[in-house]
Every structure is written in C-alpha cells, then in structure tokens.
Amino acid sequence: GAVVSQHPSRVICKSGTSVKIECRSLDFQATTMFWYRQFPKQSLMLMATSNEGSKATYEQGVEKDKFLINHASLTLSTLTVTSAHPEDSSFYICSANPFSGGAENEQFFGPGTRLTVL
Amino acid sequence: AQKITQTQPGMFVQEKEAVTLDCTYDTSDQSYGLFWYKQPSSGEMIFLIYQGSYDEQNATEGRYSLNFQKARKSANLVISASQLGDSAMYFCAFRDDKIIFGKGTRLHILP
Numbered sequence: 001g002a003v004v005s006q007h008p009s010r011v012i013c014k015s016g017t018s019v020k021i022e023c024r025s026l027d028f029q030a031t032t033m034f035w036y037r038q039f040p041k042q043s044l045m046l047m048a049t050s051n052e053g054s055k056a057t058y059e060q061g062v063e064k065d066k067f068l069i070n071h072a073s074l075t076l077s078t079l080t081v082t083s084a085h086p087e088d089s090s091f092y093i094c095s096a097n098p099f100s101g102g103a104e105n106e107q108f109f110g111p112g113t114r115l116t117v118l
Numbered sequence: 119a120q121k122i123t124q125t126q127p128g129m130f131v132q133e134k135e136a137v138t139l140d141c142t143y144d145t146s147d148q149s150y151g152l153f154w155y156k157q158p159s160s161g162e163m164i165f166l167i168y169q170g171s172y173d174e175q176n177a178t179e180g181r182y183s184l185n186f187q188k189a190r191k192s193a194n195l196v197i198s199a200s201q202l203g204d205s206a207m208y209f210c211a212f213r214d215d216k217i218i219f220g221k222g223t224r225l226h227i228l229p
Contacts, residue, residue, distance in 0.1 A: 043222050
C-alpha cells in the first residue's frame with residue numbers, strides 16, 4: 001500500500017522554540033493531507049486540512065497562527081508549532097489520500113511525531 | 119456536524135472468542151465512508167476495514183467484518199477468533215471530506 005512518512009519521529013524542545021514536522025507521501029501524490037493531534041489515552045483530533053497550493057483549513061478551536069501549515073508540493077506538507085509550550089506536547093499524526101477525493105477510498109497515515117516541550 | 123460514538127472505553131475478551139466493537143454515527147449526508155483503524159502501543163494507525171454508505175454488502179477483511187446497519191447508523195466491527203496480538207486501541211472513523219474519529223475502544227485479549 002501507499003506509504004506516508006513523518007520526520008522527525010520524536011522531538012524534545014525547550015519552551016518558546018518552534019518545531020517543524022514534515023509529512024511526505026513517498027509513492028503517490030496527495031493534493032490533500034490532514035494533520036491530527038492525539039493526547040495520551042485520547043482519540044485523534046483533526047487539527048487542519050492541508051491543501052496543496054492554497055491555505056490550510058483549520059478546525060474550530062485550532063489556532064492557525066500557532067500551528068502553521070505549508071503544503072508546498074504534492075508530496076510534502078509541514079506543520080510548524082510556533083513558540084511551543086508544554087501543553088503542546090502531544091502525538092502529531094498526518095495522513096494523506098492518493099485519490100482525487102470522495103468517500104470511496106482509504107486514508108494512509110504517517111507513523112506520527114511525538115513532541116515533548118520542556 | 120457529523121458525530122461518531124464509541125460507547126465501550128474498554129473490553130476484555132478471552133483469546134479465540136469473537137468480539138464486537140460498537141460504533142454509531144450521526145449524519146444527514148447520503149455519501150460517506152466508515153473506517154476502522156487499529157492503534158497498537160507503537161502509535162501507528164493500521165487500516166482494518168472500510169464500508170461505503172452505498173455498499174449493500176457488509177465489508178469483510180480476513181478476521182474482520184463490519185456489521186453495517188445503515189438505518190440504525192451503526193457500523194460495528196466484528197473480530198472473529200481473537201488473538202493476543204489483537205490487543206490494542208480500535209477507532210471507528212467517519213469520512214465525508216475529512217475523517218473524524220470516535221473516542222476509541224481499548225481491547226484486551228486474555229490468554
């Protein structure tokens with residue numbers, strides 16, 4: 001099946017720094033990628049929809065100036081957590097869809113990035 | 119807005135028994151998809167099974183089957199002959215233009 005990678009897999013940073021997480025579709029092109037956040041023992045919460053060549057669509061309650069999303073190419077989306085604080089510590093997962101859209105398809109997930117802010 | 123509900127936070131099942139994980143959803147859309155994912159402790163999301171809203175037959179994938187009852191808006195996952203390796207979190211998810219996840223069920227398979 002299609003492969004989605006994330007880098008880094010784990011990052012520890014100091015409070016106040018910015019952290020960039022990359023999501024790549026390795027063997028397919030994705031016009032749309034999704035970013036999720038998962039706190040311990042909780043479900044995945046959709047943060048935003050990343051659209052190639054246009055602005056991301058953020059879910060209600062997600063600060064777009066805090067979580068910057070750039071989908072610069074058909075195989076790469078980046079999530080930058082700006083001025084990270086301990087409450088931003090979480091597991092961030094991206095997903096991508098290799099097809100043009102619609103309900104009849106699968107979504108491929110990256111392996112996730114565990115962010116710890118000290 | 120779409121809503122997806124998993125009412126079983128945790129389940130304990132004896133190895134080799136079948137297990138049903140519940141999932142209900144709420145939508146006014148006609149075209150949508152329903153997914154089940156498994157998430158082991160490593161954190162990766164493993165796709166198990168998919169059901170389209172227009173599919174007349176219940177989806178099956180090996181030991182996994184999806185009991186789709188459209189009128190009741192339910193999409194329960196059935197795992198037959200459970201194995202110790204099935205112990206994990208299981209998420210039901212609803213998709214129209216984006217995927218929304220339920221809260222999940224932690225399944226424990228007992229030897």
